[in-house]
Amino acid sequence: MKTLTKIATISLLSSSLLFASGWRMPEQSSRSVALSGAYVANSNGADASYYNPANMAWNENSNLFEADLTYINLPKLKYEGSVSGTQANAKSKEEQFLLPTLFFSSKDYNGFRYAFSITSPGGLSKRWGTPIQKRYAEEFTLKIIELNPSFSYKINPKFAVGGGLRVIYSSGKVRSSGLIARDMEGDTTEFGYNLATTYRPSSDMKLSATYRSNVNLNVKGNAKLYASGTKLYDGGADVTVPLPAVLTLAISYNANKDTTIELEYDRTYWSKYKTLDFNYKSTIPAILYPYFDQPIPKNWKDSDTYRIGLTHQYSEKLKLMAGFAIDKTPIPSQNLGFELPSSDAKLYSIGCEYKYNKKITLGVGYLYDKKDDRKISGANIQGINGTFKNISAHLLTLGLKYRF
Numbered sequence: 583m584k585t586l587t588k589i590a591t592i593s594l595l596s597s598s599l600l601f602a603s604g605w606r607m608p609e610q611s612s613r614s615v616a617l618s619g620a621y622v623a624n625s626n627g628a629d630a631s632y633y634n635p636a637n638m639a640w641n642e643n644s645n646l647f648e649a650d651l652t653y654i655n656l657p658k659l660k661y662e663g664s665v666s667g668t669q670a671n672a673k674s675k676e677e678q679f680l681l682p683t684l685f686f687s688s689k690d691y692n693g694f695r696y697a698f699s700i701t702s703p704g705g706l707s708k709r710w711g712t713p714i715q716k717r718y719a720e721e722f723t724l725k726i727i728e729l730n731p732s733f734s735y736k737i738n739p740k741f742a743v744g745g746g747l748r749v750i751y752s753s754g755k756v757r758s759s760g761l762i763a764r765d766m767e768g769d770t771t772e773f774g775y776n777l778a779t780t781y782r783p784s785s786d787m788k789l790s791a792t793y794r795s796n797v798n799l800n801v802k803g804n805a806k807l808y809a810s811g812t813k814l815y816d817g818g819a820d821v822t823v824p825l826p827a828v829l830t831l832a833i834s835y836n837a838n839k840d841t842t843i844e845l846e847y848d849r850t851y852w853s854k855y856k857t858l859d860f861n862y863k864s865t866i867p868a869i870l871y872p873y874f875d876q877p878i879p880k881n882w883k884d885s886d887t888y889r890i891g892l893t894h895q896y897s898e899k900l901k902l903m904a905g906f907a908i909d910k911t912p913i914p915s916q917n918l919g920f921e922l923p924s925s926d927a928k929l930y931s932i933g934c935e936y937k938y939n940k941k942i943t944l945g946v947g948y949l950y951d952k953k954d955d956r957k958i959s960g961a962n963i964q965g966i967n968g969t970f971k972n973i974s975a976h977l978l979t980l981g982l983k984y985r986f
Contacts, residue, residue, distance in 0.1 A: 607702065607703055607704050608703070608848070609652075609947075609949060609977060609979075610629070610632060610633075610650070610683050610699075610701045610702070610703070611629040611632075611633075611648065611650050611683060611685065611945075611947075611979070611981060612650055612933060612935070612945035612946055612947040612979045612980065612981030613625075613627075613629060613903065613933070613935070613945060613947065613981070614629070614633065614947070615652065615931060615933060615947030615948065615949045615977050615978075615979040616903035616904070616905060616931055616932060616933020616934070616945075616946075616947030616948070616949075616979075617844070617889075617891030617892075617893070617903050617904070617905035617931060617933070617947075618889055618890075618891060618905030618906055618907040618929040618930070618931040618949060619846070619848075619887075619889050619891075619905070619907060619929070620832070620844045620845070620846045620889035620890055620891030620905050620907065621633050621844070621846075621891060622634045622790050622792055622830050622832040622844070622846055623637075623780070623788040623789065623790040623832035623833050623834035623844050623846070624788065624832075624834035624842050624844045624891070624893065625637045626640065626641060627641065627646055627648065627685075627687070627983060628646040628647055628648035628685035628686055628687045628697070628983065629648050629685040629699070630687060630697075631685050631686065631687045631697030631698060631699045631730070631732050631746075632685060632699035632701055632730060632732075633792070634744070634778045634780065634790055634792055634832075635697060635732040635733065635734050635744030635745060635746055635776075635778045636734050636742045636743050636744035636778040636779050636780040636790065636792075637734070637742070637744075637778075637780050637788070637790070638687050638695045638697060638732075638734040638742075638744065639693070639695065639734045639735065639736035639742035639744070639780075640736075640742070640782075641687055641695070642985070643689050643690050644689055644985045644986065645686070645687070645688055645689050645985065645986050646685075646686065646687045646983070646984075646985050647684075647685070647686050647983070647984045647985075647986070648684070648685040648686075648981060648982065648983045648984070649682070649683070649684055649685075649981070649982050650682065650683045650684075650685075650945075650979050650980065650981040650982075651680060651681070651682050651683075651979065651980050651981075652680070652681040652682075652683070652977055652978065652979040652980075653678070653679070653680055653681075653977070653978045653979075654677075654678065654679040654680075654681060654975065654976070654977055655676070655677070655678050655975070655976040656676065656677035656678075656974075656975050657676055657972060657974055657975075657976075658673045658674055658675065658676050658972065659673065659674045659923060659970060659971065659972050659973045659974075660672075660673050660970070660971040660972050661673075661674075661715070661920075661923070661968055661969070661970055661971075662968050662969050662971065663958075663966065663967050663968010663969055664965075664967050664968060665714050665964065665965045665966055665967070665968075666965030667965075668714065670712070670714040670715070670968070672710060672712040672714070672715050673712075674709060674710050674715070675709040675710065675711060677709070681702050683699070683700060683701045683702065684699065684700040685697075685698075685699045685700075686698050686699070693735055693736045693737075694733060694734070694735050695733065695734045695735075696731075696732070696733050697731070697732045697733065697734075697746075698729065698730060698731045698732065699728075699729075699730045699732070700727065700728070700729055700730075701727075701728050701730065702725070702726055702727055702728070703726060703728050703750075704726045704825075710920060713760075715920045717758060717759070717760040717762075725752065725753050726750065726751070726752045727750070727751045727752070728748055728749065728750050728751075729749040729751075730746050730747065730748055730749070730776065731746055731747055731749075732744060732745060732746025732747075732776070733745065733746065734778075739782075740781060740782045740783070741779075741780070741781050741782070742779070742780050743777075743778065743779045744777075744778040744779070745775065745776060745777045745778060746775065746776050747773065747774075747775055748773060748774035748775060748776060748794070748795070748797065749771065749773060750771065750772050750773070750774065750797055750799075750825070751769065751770075751771045752769060752770055752799065753767070753768065753769035761809060761810055762807075762808070762809055762870070762873050763807075763808040763809075763811075764805075764806070764807060764808070765806055765808075766805060766806060768801055768803050770799060770800060770801045770802070772797050772798065772799050772800065772825075773797070774794070774795040774796070774797035774825075775795045776792065776793065776794045776795065777792065777793045778790070778791070778792040778793075779791055779792075785836075786835060786836040787833070787834070787835050787836070788832075788833070788834045789832075789833050790830075790831070790832045790833070790834075791829070791830065791831050791832075792829075792830045792832075793827065793828070793829050793830075794827060794828045795827055796824055796825065796826055796827040796851065796854060797824070797825040798822050798823070798824055798825075799822065799823050799824070799825055800820065800821075800822045801820060801821055801822075801823075802818070802819075802820040803818070803819065803820075804816070804817065804818060804819070805817065805818075805819040805862070805874075807866065807870050807873075807874060809867070809869050809870065814866070814867045814869070814870060815862075815866045815867065815870060817862065817863050817864050818862065818863030818864070819860055819861065819862045819863070820860070820861050821858070821859065821860045821861065823855070823858065824854040824855055826850055826851045826852050826854050826855065827850075827851045827854075828848060828849070828850050828851070829848070829849045829851075830846060830847070830848050830849075831846070831847045832844060832845065832846040832847070833845050833846075839895075840894055840895040840896075841892070841893070841894045841895075842892075842893045842894075843890070843891070843892055843893075844889075844890065844891040844892075844893075845889070845890055846887075846888070846889040846890070846891070847886070847887070847888055847889075848886065848887040848888075848889070849884060849885075849886055850884065850885045850886075850887070850912065851884050852882040852883060852884055852885055852912035853882060853883060853884045855880050855881075855882040855912075856879070856880060856881055856882075857877045857878060857879055857880060858877065858878040858880055859877040859878075860874060860875060862875065878963070879917070880917055881914060881917065882912040882913060882914070882917070883912050883914065884912065885909075885910045885911065885912035886910050887907060887908065887909045887910065888907065888908045889905065889906070889907040889929075890905065890906050890907070891903065891904070891905040892904045892905070898937070899936055899937040900934060900935070900936055900937075901934060901935040901936075901937075902933075902934050903931075903932065903933045903934065903935075903947070904931065904932050904933075905929070905930075905931040905932075905949075906928070906929065906930060906931070907928070907929040908926075908927075908928055908929075909926065909927040909928075909929060909951075910926050911924045911925050911926055911927075915956075915958050915959075915960070915962065916960070916961050916962055916963060917962075917963050918956070918958060918962065918963075918966065919963060919964045919966070920964065920966075923956055923970035923973060924953065924956070924973070925953045925954045925955070925956035925970070925973060926953065926954050927951055927952060927953040927954065927973075928951075928952055929949060929950070929951050929952075930949070930950045930952070931947060931948060931949040931950070932947070932948055933945065933946055933947030933948060933979075934946060935981075935983075940985075941984055941985050941986065942982070942983070942984055943982075943983040943984075944980075944981070944982060944983075945979075945980070945981035945982075945983065946978075946979065946980055946981070947977075947978075947979045947981075948976075948977065948978050948979075949975075949976070949977040950974070950975075950976055951974060951975040951976075951977075952973075952974050953973035953974060954973075955969055955970065955971045955973075956969065956970040956973070957969045957970075958970075
């Protein structure tokens with residue numbers, strides 16, 4: 583197993599395909615995409631196994647399955663400014679991906695239900711083709727897959743709890759070029775947990791809280807480091823970085839028999855990410871030390887996201903959805919780099935579901951993530967003095983739900 587080195591791990595913690603704060607990507611199903619992620623208190627069906635397993639207690643008494651496929655488009659972003667006093671105007675490369683997810687929720691067994699989900703809760707891709715930017719991010723690709731077996735238990739008609747085990751596999755590829763260069767791959771498997779609870783004070787209202795644990799990702803393997811085209815290190819290396827905990831509080835309310843509104847607040851505990859420090863099995867050459875072996879201060883901040891989702895049962899077969907969210911970035915200006923030129927964002931989404939027959943429902947959701955222009959001036963870890971523009975993402979998700 584080969585390791586991700588410094589830039590790879592920076593990207594792991596700071597790029598989730600440029601969606602949510604840091605590397606997170608909460609939108610995993612057609613409903614969640616259609617609702618801008620405001621889908622915790624009102625989650626129902628098979629995908630409740632991921633978003634709020636406690637809510638499975640009120641699912642219909644059937645086995646529920648859902649498969650989704652998301653098309654992701656990251657348009658070219660623009661940088662206007664300098665790096666360490668050198669003019670460095672550039673555009674990144676456009677990125678396109680297909681992301682499949684699966685969900686299952688069982689029928690009721692004396693108040694218990696079991697379930698599982700296979701999702702991709704984060705990841706990254708950022709590529710630059712211009713000389714200065716390639717020093718930091720010629721190519722960064724990180725895939726994260728989470729297997730989440732879970733359960734729910736209905737304590738009484740108004741109160742239910744749930745939880746599960748997080749099994750997280752990640753693999754990545756890193757390339758950078760210049761006088762100092764990297765060419766690396768790596769993977770790891772780590773474990774965490776998630777907890778959920780829902781209280782229904784009335785038939786029209788749900789109050790929910792979910793928590794996903796911090797997971798320390800320990801990457802071990804082999805690193806290859808170059809200077810002026812000559813390989814100077816080829817040996818073992820390791821680093822440990824946190825995948826932060828997330829707390830979500832949500833409320834949903836049935837305004838009438840056909841319309842439901844959900845309000846949601848997410849807190850992502852990025853403040854765990856204070857420094858980045860690599861260890862090597864043998865001493866690396868002195869010329870590489872400043873680039874690969876000095877602890878790098880990160881000092882990210884806990885970040886907040888505010889979401890609202892609207893679901894309307896237009897007819898017996900057709901359900902309409904829309905959402906909006908405000909997402910705050912955790913990255914201070916002095917530590918922002920070309921691997922993630924992130925900023926505060928606004929999310930806009932729409933979608934619908936069509937009940938094809940008693941067993942099959944089809945869904946579609948679209949989300950537009952528009953980030954603010956980010957101006958960087960003063961002290962910066964990469965010497966950036968300029969503005970990042972046109973930072974955005976498009977998601978289109980198709981879903982198939984099946985009950986049996």
